[in-house]
Amino acid sequence: MLTRLANPGVFLRWSGVALPITAGLAAAVLAAGLGMGWFLAPADYQQGETVRIMFLHVPAAWLGLFFYGIMSASALGTLVWRHPLADVSQKAAAPIGAAFTLVCLVTGALWGKPMWGTYWVWDARLTSVLVLFLMYCGILALWRTFEDPGRAARAVSILTLVGSVNLPIIKYSVDWWNTLHQPASVFRLDGPTIHPSMLYPLLVTALGFTLLGLALHLSGMRTEILRRRVRSLSILEAERLDLQEA
């Protein structure tokens, strides 16, 4: 399956069918999930209506990590198996993951203001997500510095893999740092258990956002393949003009 998709033409045909289906499913599931979460689910007895931010915030956090996972898998594909579409997938995943991480940070800040009285606290979780966002920024910056897409992909693969080794270490050390600085946490984000009336909408929106992310990923990959085609076509044309003049 993966080998057959290595042909960009086959991939473009296959994804041309898969993209509208994924996008349509994402729209339907998101409409259902967000509808349930924003209108049907009860307001929290303590947090009031602000708890509805959760239906954006939690899926965004999960997808920020999920896309780093996709990037790491694609990085392995680039370096180990030399799969021709792995670097395309890697490149398309980076901005999507960065965007979801940013959404997670922003919605978290907006949720934090009414709940904790401040937009930002140096809590271990928040700090880890911020570091994840910084690493996404580094990866995006490295993508933009190489002219040759193949060389850029291999360089970014190494950075991504080093990052994926380091992410658990960073997470662990930030937890350590935080417990050292403020032993008693002022807030508890995860209460005893989340009530089913909120859990089901949350799971549905998470599924919806995952589908949305995958649809964006597919569309990003298609765009990247077409962009590379344009690039090689213009190089070929320039060479032909060169020959004509000579």
Add this chain to the structure above:
Amino acid sequence: MTRAFLALVARDIRLATRVGGSGALGLVFFLMIVTLVPFALGPDLNLLARIGPAVLWLAAVLATLIGLDRLFQADEEDGSLDLLRLSPLPLELTVLAKALAHWLTTGLPLALAAPLFGLLVALTPRAMGAIMATLFVGTPALTFVGAVGAALTSRLRRGGLLLSILVLPLMIPTLIFGVSAANAALGGTVPFATPFLILLALTLVAAVVGTAAAAAALRVQD
């Protein structure tokens, strides 16, 4: 192989200490940051003594970045890196030798000079010892992590800024445990050994991962 390795270390140290090298610059930069902090925070010695370890560690992290962008770039530009890659020495060991030379000319002088600079932020002798020990153990991790970024940006003309953006997030764990260990030595609930041993572990992991990844980064860019 050992001789080639040692020759490479000696060459890089010589290059760093001669004209145009960044040998003493890191130390001056370190002093500069330590000097700037009292201007920003006020000359309150009690406050400075409390945040002293953090200031010295932050200065060390920033000072390590000096010269890091030229770690492979200079050799890449004049072609000596190609010759080094043709030599029987494995590329990983070449990277290790260059990183070692970088540490000997940046990290080690910082660790040795830390007690002196500690005077400026009113550190107690006990804190100075702790800072020196943590810098001695922790700065190699900074160099090894930085080597990955240096290898990735070796072909770019203006890689310095990008290098900092790439490697600073990866230096966070070292910073956290370096400062924790230094603070633990001054008292507190955590025994000194716990963060110190983790710092040591971070350095060992960085030595392995950093060398292998930097060598791979140099290889894949062809």
